[in-house]
Amino acid sequence: MSQATNTPTALVLGLTGAIGGAIAKALARRGFVIRALTRRPPGQRPLLDFPVEWREGDARDAASVLAAAEGASLIIHGVNPPGYARWREEALPMLANTIAAAKAAGATIVFPGNVYVYSSASPARVSETSPRQPTTRKGQVRLEMEEMLEQAARDHGVRVIAVRAGDFFGPGVGNSWFAQALAKGGRAATSLQRLARPGAGHAWAFVPDLAETFARLVDIRAELPNYTMLNFAGHYDATGHDMTEAVRRALGRPDLPVKPFPWIVLWLAAPFVRFMREAIEMRWLWTKSLALDNSPLVGLLGAEPHTPLDDAVGAALG
Incomplete structure (x- = not known):
């Protein structure tokens, strides 16, 4: 909790990324104080339509993340290695920093997952219990990240809200x-x-819908188990x-x-x-069909936030 205002604080790692910024916006609407860790100097920080408490630092630096997480009740892990590279070298240490900070602060980790943990041998429709048998380097790293979160929840009581989704699209989502x-x-x-x-069917995730899904799960986080992994169906082509x-x-x-x-x-x-x-x-x-079964998510929320396809595509085009 924020010591100054007694309002909940969410630390966002990756605020300038597609999903980090969208989740922050959804949480800001719910009254959260948004705190962000950034390497950018003040003159290069984006102007957003909600207040942001900026902290200088790097998600790759454990001390920076630990200091920024003080007093936060949520840590949104929306950061990825830049340039679609160095996944093992950077993604795993950054998540380890988030887990350590969440453990110290008593914060819940909000984690956007993806379908990389599956493979061409996976069924055409996957559930949360479908086997995770990646055959790619990035898929293996993502599997290890999920296992790190599972272990943190099981062995250390760290609360985790994770949602798997397909390819991102939406307003301002340029790197897609x-x-x-x-x-x-x-x-x-x-x-x-x-x-x-x-x-070949393909799963797409309209980022504002996915962000609202995370925010609604945050709303009911007290009712969720320590480790929650759910599928987001999104728009299936x-x-x-x-x-x-x-x-x-x-x-x-x-x-x-x-x-x-x-x-x-x-x-x-x-x-x-x-x-x-x-x-x-x-x-x-x-080259193969992969759809996400969202039945457990719908069971929790009643419905998955879902913008009609034509409206979502129109918004994504600007």
């Missing part, structure tokens, strides 16, 4: 497959790119082209060309560009 590939150029796009193999058709409708351009994504370019560049190698590793998510 939606913005950088499928609808590159936004409303000025001259063509769209089809990422998924025809017939069952055919592999539902999303491109939604973009066409949002733009009012039903004849906008849709071209196959040039995966060959990534393959050719992979030996020289690490980002390309990392992206190719997750191509399986575009």
Whole structure:
């Protein structure tokens, strides 16, 4: 609790990222004081539509996280290694810092999960109890992160609220497959790119809906077990082209060309560009169907926050 105002404080690691900022906004609407750890000097910090208590520091530095977490009742772990690289070298230590700070402060960890813990051998519809057998480097790191959180909850009483979701899209979400590939150029796009193999279903997460889901779980956190992992269904593109058709409708351009994504370019560049190698590793998510069963989440909340697809796509396009 904040010592000055006796209002709850949420420390956000990764406030300038897509999900960290969205969760912070949802919590600010509920009266939380938002505190953020940043390496940016004051003149380079973003102007947001809610107050932020900035703390200088780095999520990779244990002492910085521990100091920033003092008095916080929530720690939102929305930070990832930059450049889609150095997952093992940076993601695991950063989460260890968050766990240590949460243990010291008595704070609940809010953790956005993803589907990297699955593989091409996973069933087409996964639940929270489906086997986690990743076959990629990033998937193995994400599995180890989930296991770290499970152990912290089991052995040290650290409370964790985690939600798995598909690919992010939404307003201001620029570093995403939606913005950088499928609808590159936004409303000025001259063509769209089809990422998924025809017939391969793909899970998408509209970030404002996912953030509201986290906030509603925070509202009932006293009723949840120490470790809570839930699936967020989001928008499931069952055919592999539902999303491109939604973009066409949002733009009012039903004849906008849709071209196959040039995966060959990534393959050719992979030996020289690490980002390309990392992206190719997750191509399986575009060649097989993977949907998220959200039955337990709906059982807790009554319904999953869900913006209609055309409205969500319109907002994502700006």
